[in-house]
Amino acid sequence: MILIKNITIITQNPKRQIIKKGALVIEKDRIKAVGQSQKIEKKYRKRAKKVINGQGKVVLPGLINTHTHLAMTFLRGYADDLPLEDWWFKYVYPIESKFTANHVYWGSLLAMLEMIKSGTTCFTDFYYYQDQVARAAYQIGMRGVLGCAVLDAPTFYFKTPAQALKNASLIIKRYSDNDLVNVSLAPHMFQTTSLKTYQECKKLAEENDLLLTTHLAETRQEVNYCLKKYKQRPIEILAKAGILDQKTILAHGCWLTKKEIKILAQSGASIAHCPVSNMKLASGVMPLIEMLGVGVNVGLGTDSACSNNNLDMFGEMKTAALLHKVYQLNPTLANAQTIFDMATINGAKALGLAEEIGSLEKGKKADLIILDFRQPHLIPYYNIVSHLVYAAKGSDVETVIIDGKIVMEGRKIKRVKENKVLNRIEKFVL
């Protein structure tokens, strides 16, 4: 049993309650109690094996990254400031062909180091060799969704979508119904993936009650491709094919019409909003305000380190707020609480895990992060949620607990030797 006492708790419960001088008790993998410190301490102090004093600190739900490609940490800064086609065809695609299972394992482990050190406790990956991603996640103790990429175009990992689907079936057998990781089907995008492949992915997902995630309407080129090939816009294609429902996460969604946004809202599908990547690749501005207006569930994602170039959800939150304010020339939009919800409870909803993570409530999984607020850029404070979105940084995260286990304490990763990982990464030649 772990007792965190005398701390400010950002619960993100339905009332968005903030408890000053609060305490939180963790038993095994779950939150046993949340409340006033005095009361909680009285009841649990003796039984607690570990007590964390939260003086000057803030505890919040671990952040949830709803869209990323972990192993692409190897390609951070490899291709910047380029036209999108050059970025992909001349740089990323050719070098990825040199990737092996080993790259995916080490690149994912590196990504998890970065994510944990910046307060993310749960990811939705979208890549190949998901057994290697699972291996890294177990080792470091991180929660995540293993997105098995499927496309018609040949990749370094498989030659046909049938191979990719067969592999996904193996991953599903091995990892679904697991405490720490789950599996999703990840058809790539319309330009590389046929509708038939999308439908086969959906079938496999439905048979196993799994999520399906895909890139959608990231660029205008993609919309034009759809209009030419299918005479319909991206959301219409998916909706008519029966692919759009509550178990769907669409990354990006920059170029959606009002009509598409309405279909999206009715379907119950979620959006993984990736503002930094959309800005860096100049893909476009996702119509966030319109989506929220009709009740679309929107989570946040960093996309890969090759188009961000970080996996830091604090940076993502701030950029999201800034982008939509200036885009609409209205500073009241995309306010701090709205954005913070996207990074926590709405991310959990997108993953179908809102009963388990995304807020600090009794009975939920203990996925939480503790920030040190005694820093020059966080003192004084008037509104903690404002500070979390506009002023705090990944580096303010001091302690990370996932599934009830301390995976980082005092910024030291517990189960993996950070230095060893960095040394190993430096030895890779691409």
Place this chain on the structure above:
Amino acid sequence: MILIKNITIITQNPKRQIIKKGALVIEKDRIKAVGQSQKIEKKYRKRAKKVINGQGKVVLPGLINTHTHLAMTFLRGYADDLPLEDWWFKYVYPIESKFTANHVYWGSLLAMLEMIKSGTTCFTDFYYYQDQVARAAYQIGMRGVLGCAVLDAPTFYFKTPAQALKNASLIIKRYSDNDLVNVSLAPHMFQTTSLKTYQECKKLAEENDLLLTTHLAETRQEVNYCLKKYKQRPIEILAKAGILDQKTILAHGCWLTKKEIKILAQSGASIAHCPVSNMKLASGVMPLIEMLGVGVNVGLGTDSACSNNNLDMFGEMKTAALLHKVYQLNPTLANAQTIFDMATINGAKALGLAEEIGSLEKGKKADLIILDFRQPHLIPYYNIVSHLVYAAKGSDVETVIIDGKIVMEGRKIKRVKENKVLNRIEKFVL
């Protein structure tokens, strides 16, 4: 004499040379030598009193913040997500009326802690009680320009612009021609400051060979105000009044026409671009690409902690790049080197200090920062400048040297007790 050896040097010299396995020697306040480590070590090792081993580290010119209001750290997160008028009239202006000299001293010291810890070595402040700002700068060892705010509207500090100008004269006598700090005249903005006051500021600046800095074309409202009152646009007013020259820094410049940008370029005046603040207050998007196209010198600024809400130039660099890429839907614009120049050598040019700071060259002032690149989010790397703009964070700054003196080492501030400052700040009641 300080020897920094075996380090990657981002010189920012005219050739933008990057020296791997380099060394840098500091004698008193200046850079004595820059070059290959072996050669430099041979010559200077014995004379060096302090040797810093730069293995795995990168040294670069200290970042230059060309527009901020230091003491407003007290108002960080005090007024977010509000319409601009409410932000100013209902929140900021009333609470600022409670400020005293003591607030300015402690608030500025807090700002300097944050700036140094995120790699800024030189600031351009714009506020009141500049003797208090100077006091803080001397104490912590930071370079800066003391911008004496002048306006016609009464403030907590003075009732008339004559009083403000008189005070500015005293500040000039006391602090100009000084090694660490300099003085500038800072007429506030057209809505609060008459053209007569602008002209008096310029006269005083010219008599003492000082900079003049002001807010200009931050909002559409301001442009409309100018068109109504003066029948001219902001840049035209300043140009005709003889206020626009190489000794002028204009903050914001969001709403300039092509004609104004041309006048600006011809005048030699510089822009302090503050993308985060412009986005957060939804003021608008500054036409950066058009400005660079005609040769306007553009530096970067954070603006105050009340509209950013950080004073972190790493965050500012990344946001600047992202904003202009998506604004123009062109990922090749605002590339890493362009943005990094804005935060270093172009900032120095804006301040009239390009002979002294902004690059690591023999004979220049030793204002530099050392970053620890052995971090999960910085390994591996292909292009260091890309990493500095898109991936590095203020918290990666390990050591800061200003005017040849180590002001932070191993993230520990040397001349001021950080904890004491934080304790004191918490005791203020506003």
